Every structure is written in C-alpha cells, then in structure tokens.
Amino acid sequence: MTDSTPHLPGQESWPGLWHHLAVYGSSWLVAMLAIILGMFVSLLLGLVAALAAGLSFLTIHRLLRQKAVADQEKHLVDEQLLQSQKLAALGKLSAGLAHEINNPLAIIRQEAEWLLFLCRQSEPLDMTEAISGLRQILKQVDRSREITTNLLNFARRQQPIVQAVNLNRLVGDMVRLVAKETEQRRITVVTQLAPDLPSINSDAPLLRQVILNLLNNAMQAIDQDGTITISTQPTEPEAILIQIHDTGCGISKELLPRIFDPFFTTKPQGKGTGLGLSICHGIIERLGGTITVASEVGKGSTFTVKLPITLTPKEI
Amino acid sequence: METFRILIVDDEDDFREAIMKRLRARKMEVAGANSGPKALEMLDEQEFDVIVLDVKMPGMDGIETLRAIKQKKPLVEVIMLTGHASVESGIQGMQLGAFDYVMKPVALDDLMDKLRQAYERRVLQLEYGRKNI
Incomplete structure (x- = not known):
C-alpha cells in the first residue's frame, strides 16, 4: 500500500476531497459559483441602475417642475404686462375723453360764473350779455352730448351683426x-x-x-x-x-x-x-x-x- | 321680394334720376336728394332703411354727411358710392359705420345685392335692439 493513512469512508483528506471534487464536481461548482457571482453582479448592477434611474428621474422631475414654475411665472408676467398695457391704453383713452369733456365744462363754468357776477351787480342786468352767455352754455352742452352720443354709438357698434x-x-x-x-x-x-x-x-x-x-x-x-x-x-x-x-x-x-x-x-x-x-x-x-x-x-x-x-x- | 325704403344722395341729377327710376321698377320705395344737407332734412321728415351716398359732392361731402346721418340715425345703413377709389375716404367711411363701398359705374344687380344685404342687416340690428331693451 503506498498510502499509509487508513482510508475511512467519509473521512477523506482535503487534498483528496479537492481532488475528488476536481475530478467529479468541478464543472458543477464552477457553474454554481458563476451563477452566484452572476447573480451578485447583476444584483449590484441592477441596484446601480435603479439608483441611477431614480436619481435621473428625480433630476428630470425637478427640472420639469422648475420649467413649469418658470413657464407659469412667464405667463404671469406676460399677463401682467398685457394687463398693464391695457390699463395704459385705457388711461390714454380716458385722458383723451376727459380732455374732450373738460373743455366744454371749462367754458360752461366761465360763462356761468360771469352770469352770476352780472346778476349780483347793483345796476340792471345787460340782457344781450346774459343771452350770449346762456347761448354759449347751451352750445357747450350740445358739444358734450355729441361726445357721449358718439361713445354710445361706438359701444353699440361693438356688437357684431351676423x-x-x-x-x-x-x-x-x-x-x-x-x-x-x-x-x-x-x-x-x-x-x-x-x-x-x-x-x-x-x-x-x-x-x-x-x-x-x-x-x-x-x-x-x-x-x-x-x-x-x-x-x-x-x-x-x-x-x-x-x-x-x-x-x-x-x-x-x-x-x-x-x-x-x-x-x-x-x-x-x-x-x-x-x-x-x-x-x-x-x-x-x-x-x-x-x-x-x-x-x-x-x-x-x-x-x-x-x-x-x-x-x-x-x-x- | 320685400320692399324697403331707399334714399339716393348724389349731386349729379341724371345719375340720381336714372338709378331711382330703375329701383322703382324693382318695386323699391325710392327718394332722392341732391346734397348732404337736403338728405339730412329728409331724414328728419321720414324713415329710410338704406341710404346710397355719393362720396364726392360739392359743399358737404359724403364723409361729412355720413357722420351727420349716423349721429341722427345710427341704425340707418349707408352704402357709399364713389367715382374713384380713395383709400382714405374708404377707411374713414368704414370707421364711421358705412355698410359698404360701391364703385361707379355700378351694375344695378350688384347694387341691388348690396342694398338687400344692408337692409337685412338693418332688420337684424333692429331685432337685436328690441331683444336687448
């Protein structure tokens, strides 16, 4: 016997086992190891991928949200700009209108004050002067009425006739x-x-x-x-x-x-x-x-x- | 075909009379005026549905007359009649509420078509006014 160690069943020496395995189970083990390794690696990769995806999703989400906020702000600014432009236009229109109506009002006021002054004088009222004043007042009232009539006509014409x-x-x-x-x-x-x-x-x-x-x-x-x-x-x-x-x-x-x-x-x-x-x-x-x-x-x-x-x- | 009341305002007598005659033949109620002031005077006395108004008249011109007509009777429809194309009077007229522009010489059928549309518009407008008062 070349081997001095007693050979008991189930008690194989390490090199023996290794040998045994190497001979009979090596392909098995390698496959198993490969599978485990593969699983491990793919798990790791998946984890990394999931992490990356999550991160990028979060980033994109944040970006989109920022964009939405920016859009909203821009919209708001546009709206405000439009509103202020409208107000400016309205302001100009009202200024023009006020001017148009203030002119006859100013004349009416001057004439009325003048008539009041004449009436308070001790000497008898100068009728031609009074009549001319009253005529002027009537003329200015007509002028104002014309302005408001025009405005009303303008407003009426806004309605389309289909x-x-x-x-x-x-x-x-x-x-x-x-x-x-x-x-x-x-x-x-x-x-x-x-x-x-x-x-x-x-x-x-x-x-x-x-x-x-x-x-x-x-x-x-x-x-x-x-x-x-x-x-x-x-x-x-x-x-x-x-x-x-x-x-x-x-x-x-x-x-x-x-x-x-x-x-x-x-x-x-x-x-x-x-x-x-x-x-x-x-x-x-x-x-x-x-x-x-x-x-x-x-x-x-x-x-x-x-x-x-x-x-x-x-x-x- | 419904009859409606038309006023032709043109300083050229021959043209005005000719068109009045032909519109009468189509069963329209037609009157004529040879100037803007005359037209305004007639407008005080009687009702018209559509006015055909020459742009170029001596004295009070068509645009001035249109302005006065619209102040007196905003719902009367006015068709402007013009011998030569004028952009400025066109824009002014449309802004003052003219219904349309017709170029002289005009085929009567075309004018009739426009008169009809103008009349239809007046009826719609009167209806609308009635509904909203």
Whole structure:
C-alpha cells in the first residue's frame, strides 16, 4: 500500500476531497459559483441602475417642475404686462375723453360764473350779455352730448351683426377700392382666392374695415414698387384663412409684439393714429377669430386672419 | 321680394334720376336728394332703411354727411358710392359705420345685392335692439 493513512469512508483528506471534487464536481461548482457571482453582479448592477434611474428621474422631475414654475411665472408676467398695457391704453383713452369733456365744462363754468357776477351787480342786468352767455352754455352742452352720443354709438357698434358673408367678393371689393392708389405707387396686387371657399357667418362691414386697414398698411409698408398678395383659403376645423403679404419694409422683432397695442405706431406723426391694427385685433377677436403677424425687416410682413365659418354672437 | 325704403344722395341729377327710376321698377320705395344737407332734412321728415351716398359732392361731402346721418340715425345703413377709389375716404367711411363701398359705374344687380344685404342687416340690428331693451 503506498498510502499509509487508513482510508475511512467519509473521512477523506482535503487534498483528496479537492481532488475528488476536481475530478467529479468541478464543472458543477464552477457553474454554481458563476451563477452566484452572476447573480451578485447583476444584483449590484441592477441596484446601480435603479439608483441611477431614480436619481435621473428625480433630476428630470425637478427640472420639469422648475420649467413649469418658470413657464407659469412667464405667463404671469406676460399677463401682467398685457394687463398693464391695457390699463395704459385705457388711461390714454380716458385722458383723451376727459380732455374732450373738460373743455366744454371749462367754458360752461366761465360763462356761468360771469352770469352770476352780472346778476349780483347793483345796476340792471345787460340782457344781450346774459343771452350770449346762456347761448354759449347751451352750445357747450350740445358739444358734450355729441361726445357721449358718439361713445354710445361706438359701444353699440361693438356688437357684431351676423350675416352670410362671401369673403372672396368682399376681398375683391376692397382690393378694387385701393386699386387706384396701388397703381400710382406701382404696387401689384395679386389675389389668390380659393374658388371653393364657403360663405361664412360674420359681420361684413367690420370685416371690410379690417381688410381695408390691412391693405392700407401693406401699401404704406411698401411705399413704392412692390407686391401685395392677398389670399383666402378654407382651413380646419371649420374656419377660413385670409392672408395679406407685402414685400414692404417689415417690422423688427422688438416691435412685433407691440403692433396690435392701441396707440402704438411706427408711422410718422400725423400719419397714423396707432389705432388701426388694435381696432382690427379687437374686431377679429369679437368675430371669434385670430389675427397674427410674421415679419422680417427688409423682406416684408404677412398678416394672417383666421375666422370661424359660423359665428355665434356672444352677449356683451 | 320685400320692399324697403331707399334714399339716393348724389349731386349729379341724371345719375340720381336714372338709378331711382330703375329701383322703382324693382318695386323699391325710392327718394332722392341732391346734397348732404337736403338728405339730412329728409331724414328728419321720414324713415329710410338704406341710404346710397355719393362720396364726392360739392359743399358737404359724403364723409361729412355720413357722420351727420349716423349721429341722427345710427341704425340707418349707408352704402357709399364713389367715382374713384380713395383709400382714405374708404377707411374713414368704414370707421364711421358705412355698410359698404360701391364703385361707379355700378351694375344695378350688384347694387341691388348690396342694398338687400344692408337692409337685412338693418332688420337684424333692429331685432337685436328690441331683444336687448
């Protein structure tokens, strides 16, 4: 016997076991170890991945939240800006109105005080003087009344009267109205009117006012030599588009957001009231549509009016 | 076809008379005035549904007359008649509440169409006013 150690069953020596295992179970063990290792590694990787995902999710979530807050703040600022612009416009309007009414009031006050003074004199009242004073007062009252009547008429006209409107015809009419002036300025007017345009329910005189204003602006933007393209087309859903494009001077990016503001004008003093586009904007809004502008300095501007096919008149 | 009351305001007698004659043939109630002040005077005396108003008249011009008409009777519809295209008077007229612009020479059918629309608008407006008072 070469091996002196007694060989008891179940009591194999380590090298023996190792040998045994190496011979009979090595592939088993390696597989097991590999599996355990694999599980361990994948668990670790999964954990890392989960951690990373969680972290990135949190980051993205935070970013989104920050963006939402920023958007909200921007919206708020925009809103406030709009509100303050509106207030400024209202302020200007009221200032103009106050001025218009204060003038006759001032005259009335002067005349009344003068009459009071004459009446308190000891000598007999100068009748011609008194009558002329009273006449002046009546005249100024009429003048004030005219202002308020005009305001009332203006307010009444705000309510659109809904009728069937053939837009292609309306556009054609307005183009003809500016034809002489465009000819003098050597401006070509191209009309691209969709033949299948449905007639829409809207307020025709108000729309004429808008189209005429936009054509006039386009003409002034070009001044001399250029092209105005006016087109109509149906669009989804249940709406139509009118586009007026000019090859004029264009509007700078800085001024673009303000062009619909009341009293804002780029025209030289006395040439524009700054009310044209703001009136257009107001009209189109009341007609349930939108008016937008795209422009590039030196290339021209495009005004796009979108109108619903059917306008349901809103109560004011 | 409903009959309605039309006032033609134009200083050119031949044109005014011709158009009145033809509108009468279409069963319209038509009256004529040769100037702005005359038109305003007639407006005090009787009711009209639609006024056809020449832009270019000596003395009180169409725009001035339109302003005065709208002050007197805001709900009367006014169609402006113009011999030559004028952007400025066009814008002014529309802002003062004119219903439409018609270029001379005008085909009677076209004018009739616009008169009808203007009348329809007046009826709608009167109805609306009645509902909201």
